[in-house]
Amino acid sequence: MGQGHRLSSEYRYQQLEQWLLRGIEEQRWRLGERLPSIRALCKEHGLSKATVQHALQRLEAQGLLEARPKAGYFVSLQPRTVRQPQSRVSIEAPRPVNVSELLLDIMRRSAAFDLIPEFRAGDLPAGILALNRSIGRALRRQRGEDYLYYDEPAGDAGLREQLSLHLARRGWAAVPEQLCITSGCQHALFLALQACCKRGDVVAVESPGFYGVLQLLEQLELQVVEVPTSPDTGMDMAALEEVLARWPVRACIVSPAFATPSGALMPLESRQQLLALAEQHDLAVIEDDIYADTALGALPDPLKALDRNERVILCSSFSKSLSRDLRLGWVAGARWHQRILHLKLVSQLASSRYLQQGVAEFIQDGSFATHLRRQRHELRDRRDRLIAFLQAWSTELRVSVPAGGLAVWVELPEGVDTLASYPKALEQGVVITPGPLFSVSGQFSNCLRLSFAHPWDERRTRALNQLPELLLRG
Amino acid sequence: MGQGHRLSSEYRYQQLEQWLLRGIEEQRWRLGERLPSIRALCKEHGLSKATVQHALQRLEAQGLLEARPKAGYFVSLQPRTVRQPQSRVSIEAPRPVNVSELLLDIMRRSAAFDLIPEFRAGDLPAGILALNRSIGRALRRQRGEDYLYYDEPAGDAGLREQLSLHLARRGWAAVPEQLCITSGCQHALFLALQACCKRGDVVAVESPGFYGVLQLLEQLELQVVEVPTSPDTGMDMAALEEVLARWPVRACIVSPAFATPSGALMPLESRQQLLALAEQHDLAVIEDDIYADTALGALPDPLKALDRNERVILCSSFSKSLSRDLRLGWVAGARWHQRILHLKLVSQLASSRYLQQGVAEFIQDGSFATHLRRQRHELRDRRDRLIAFLQAWSTELRVSVPAGGLAVWVELPEGVDTLASYPKALEQGVVITPGPLFSVSGQFSNCLRLSFAHPWDERRTRALNQLPELLLRG
Structure with missing residues (x-):
């Protein structure tokens, strides 16, 4: 034709x-x-x-x-033209978590999702300027005696209303009473784990999976069992089934939408299997939903939308979608919600209404949706450029092609030691996130997470161009 | 003459x-x-x-x-003309804490320090308006990429600088590195207790003492031992010595400046004795300093100023001195500081810089000092009116005359049951804080805390006038 x-x-x-x-x-x-x-x-x-x-x-x-x-x-980017990382199959027995000082230090730097450490430049994007204006307006509107009273532990009703509308657009008809505002997603996960687990309990996590969860499990003296997770479909349900048959697991933490580092979007079938297994084994399912709003296409439904038995605790925040500096997150605690509210009351009484009211307005007037739309195009462009760079670098690489999130997962040839390359890369001004951070069993030594969160500029290109030598001559 | x-x-x-x-x-x-x-x-x-x-x-x-x-x-007010409450002497063995739902509900209402529940009226005072302007200015000044980065767990360096200057004026030459910003004083206490105690440890507290501490001990599965505390000199050091000789105490929580509910200002001699005992018995001393800035006279030195061995963890916030809605507090963790920073990192990563930068400016430009000066006169006036009212009511009452804080401690005749009077008072639109909230051993049933935090108006006078009948015909 x-x-x-x-x-x-x-x-x-x-x-x-x-x-x-x-x-x-x-x-x-x-x-x-x-x-x-x-x-x-x-x-x-x-x-x-x-x-x-x-x-x-x-x-x-x-x-x-x-x-x-x-x-x-x-x-x-044409996903089928990219060689994607392979999932592992080994399953190991539950164990306590012990995160080393070295890994802790790397985790702190990596939380910025930035290839270049402590790089500060540039003006505020339109979305953040609009957010600051919303917060300023809310401040000027303040009347009455809020300053004399603690807010209720659940947080500002107006913000919870807007969040429930936002979640309803994603397929879960939440009501404000089901939500509790937190100081970010990590705080939501902290409250969720405290509410549904006791010291020594076993928690199933994605492998590779979010290191912040591993730190929490260590702090709360919980045991971890790692379940193989692929960049394609997320946590392996057959492997989870095997784990549940062998050990008494109390809770399972998953990130169905663009898990870090795999970037997987869990398909409907896996989600249904997960909930069936949760029912069968009386599990609490903690859904880390923090990347959902970074979707490059349509916003995915939360797993929570399928929850018929009040088993799914949804945790999220604005840190990946809007600003890491708001420190506002939320948790929908399902059957553990009252306990979560009590934990929040006892450990910090309430949240500040100052920012919550401004953020509620920012969502209500459509500014959040505009911001997400604009960001989506930027992120897609940055993802594609990063993957194109990696493909041009070596045909031996395997790279995930996530449909959301802020990073790709890269598998290098066997024998490459990304943890050993970390300090050398840092000397050159490049922050990589070595694979072993995402597991307690020292796996993924030839893998790394690479971020595409930040604008692509000359300095970043230079940093990326140094990578092959840093990693392969390790 | x-x-x-x-x-x-x-x-x-x-x-x-x-x-x-x-x-x-x-x-x-x-x-x-x-x-x-x-x-x-x-x-x-x-x-x-x-x-x-x-x-x-x-x-x-x-x-x-x-x-x-x-x-x-x-x-x-002439303190010596007021009959003051008597301190108790009984000491009971350590026990776990079990706060009932009823008490929890009363505690939530009482946190507002308001005689009248959910009463909202009035414009914002000048101090809060100035605070909001400072926060607004800080928002407009925001440049660069803060929104892409989490703040360090310790919190905004500018706010810590201002706080250390404020503390230096009170006799403790703190440096910003010794402070960590928290989500309020309760959060500071939560981090402090987690850092220095393990599950099952025994913690000595003031009796009567702050119920929020009792809730924390329950949550963290710590045991409590109550030490008699007088409105005059605070925790009884002879009693503490006896307690330490009999049981293995790990930490002691005191509020040397205007403890709630006693209102005591701990004299220098007691402070020195406390630190000597702490050294002798290897105690962590947690100083709840939240009321210091409500002093009716000169701001008192913190206990921390006498700490030579990094044993005193200072906890405080702006909730009593400025606004309960900021949710900004601080902790100086002494020898446990690194552990506190780690706990904060793991449980919520960081605090939002949004409010911190505005509050730092509010302190720096002198607005905070102006606010405290203005508030001091208002609080003194309200305290005196409340005590005058109580003296006119009955000569059988004993009333504390605190030199700071937001409430008086009232001792009614033996046999009066303030807990039983609570629901009846609430029906009449009056919130009293019954004595038994301030102990785990059901003591102080004939005592109550009465607040003078709020402006004195007709509605409050009416509420107070209902009290004698509500309490004595109980």
Whole structure:
């Protein structure tokens, strides 16, 4: 089908779709390039606007194109062209957690998701400026005697209302009474674990999984059992089933939407299996939802939306989607909610209404949605550039292609020791996050997490260009 | 010595002092009334300004007069004319804490220090308006990439700098590195107890003492031993010595400046004894300093100022001195400081810089000092009116005369059951804080804490006037 050729079949949109796909594969349009406009495609192929749009939307849904409002359709990274990391299969017995000082130090730097340590520059993005204006307006509106009273432990009712509407748009019809405001997602996880576990209990976690959870388990003197997790479908349900059959597990922490570091989006089938297993083994399921709002496409439903038995504790915050400096998160504690409220009351009485009221307004007037939309395009662009860089670097690499989150997971050849490379990279001004941070069993030594959270600039390019030598000559 | 009579002795200021004292006792000038001006006293008694001032300052130091800038000297409440509560002597063995739902509910209401539940009215005081402006200015000044980074766990360096200067003015030459910002004083106490105690450890507390501490001990599964505490000198050091000789105590929580509910200001001698005992028995001393800035006179030194062996963990916040809605506190963790920082990191990563930067500016530009000065006069006036009311009510009452804090401690005749009166009072729209809340051993049933934190208005007068019937016909 050449230029000017008219499509004849009944399913004309399918022919256009195939034609576009071939064009992308043959690199007629390269990664990041814009396709011809809808109008041009209509004219060229003698198709209606509806037919052309249908074909484009199908390609977008497959993750092959990206729609940018008022700009058109752009070629996205083609996940199937990227060699993705392989999941492991070994399962080890539960054990206490013991995080070393060295790892603690790396974790602290890595929390910034930045390749370049302590790099400060640039003006505030529009979303943060709007947020600050909302908070300023809320301050000026303050009347009455709030300063004389602690807020209720659950937090500002207006913010909980806006959060429940935001969650409802993602498929969970929450009500404000189900939510408790926290000092960030880590605080939500802390309260959740304290509410559903006792010292010595066994908790199942993703492997590789979030190191902050490992630190919490150590602090609360809980035992950990690691469940293999793939960048493709998340926690391996067959492996979880085996773990549950062998050991008495009290809770399971998962991050169904773009888990760090794997970036996986757990498919519906796995989610259903997880909840069935939770029912069967009387588990508490702690859902770390912090990356959901960084989705590069449509916002995914929370696991919580499928929870029929008040078993799923949802934990999240604004730290990845808006600002790490708000320190505002939330927890929906399911059957443990009253206990969580009590824990919060006893350990810090209440949260400050100062910021909560401003953030509620920021969500209510649509500024949060605008911010997420803008950020989505930036993150997709940064992800694609990072993956393109890694693919150009070596065909021996395996790289995840996450549909959300702030980082890719990279698997280097066997024998590479990313932990040993960390201090050398830091000397060169590059922060890598070595694989062994994401496990208690010293695995993933040839893996690392690489962030695409920050704007791509010359300094970052330079930092990335130093990586091959730093890692491979380790 | 009558009017116009000239003083002849060598110590003329002493004669003036005696003459003023007699005048106060004979109610020539009543509570709250202004004394003749310095100029008038000079003229009337043929004394120099310096001599008159010396006499007045001596009476002020005894708590009999209050100096108000640009207004003169006013008659204060005379502590020795008030019958004060008696301290108990019984000591009971350590026990776990078990706070009932009923008490929890009362504690939540009582945290507002308000006689009238959920009463909201009035504009913001000047101090809070200035605070909001400071926070607004800090927001507008925000540049750079703070939103991309978590603050260090210790909190904003600028706020810690201002706090260390504030503490230095109170006699403890703190440096910012010794402080960690928290989500309020309760959070500071939570971190402190977690850092220095293990489950099952015994903690000595004041009795009567702050119920929030009892809740924390319950949550952390610590045991409590109560040490008799008087409104006059605070925790009884002889009793503490006996307790330490009998049981293995790990930590001692005291509130040397205006403890709630006793209102005691611990004298220097007791402070020295406490630190000597702590050294002898290897105790952690947790100093709850939250009421220090509500001093009606000069700000008292913290116990921490005497700490030579890094044993005193100082905990405080702005909740009593400025706003309960900031949720900003601080902890100086002494030898446990690194552990406290780690606990904060693991449980909530960091604090928000948003409010901290504004509060730092509020302290730095002198607004906080102005606010405290203004508040001091208001609180003294409210305290005196409340005590005058209680004295007029019954000569059978014993009432504390605290030199700071937000409440008096009232001892009613034996047999009165303040806990039983609580629900009846609440029905009438009055919140009392029954004595049994301040102990785990069911003592103080004939005592209650009454707040003078809020402006005195008609509704409060009505509420107070209902009290005698509610309590005595219980």
